[in-house]
Amino acid sequence: MRKGIGGLVAKAQDVLKQDTRSGAVFAFRGGRGDRIKLLHWDGQGFCLYYKILEKGRFPWPSPAEGAANLTSAQLAMLWEGIDWRRPTWTSPPDRVG
Template sequence: MHYETHCGNRIKLLFWDGQGFCLYYKVLEKGRFPWPSVADGTARLTAAQLAMLWEGIDWRRPSWTSAPTRVA
């Protein structure tokens, strides 16, 4: 995957799905994407972190909107 941001409120995601490349582009109307720190020119994210980043959620400090319920 390749990521690119511009002004912090836009993100492009280039993804190889095994048959070809998919290009995703998103602009946040409010706020900025919480971008990961880059080491050696590479940003590493888990699938869950990428999903949160794509939704504009700060994956570094996620918080529950309501506490999870316990199942007995």
């Protein structure tokens, strides 16, 4: 997790072969799994978001799966430390009245 914006942009371009100015959000997880950085181009510059979990680890695909494309809901779950691959759905509310 030592890389800054420049290093993460280079990694997304060289390793993932992605256009970092496409509007996509790129997620990078630390080796221990408790740290995550999100990189996003907002049209004027790059934004870098960094989060460290006090407990637990961020869920992550195995290296064999390669890059993962997430929906905005899955990305929100990832940011909250929820396993976006196996979310637990709640039951629908009871009918009122």
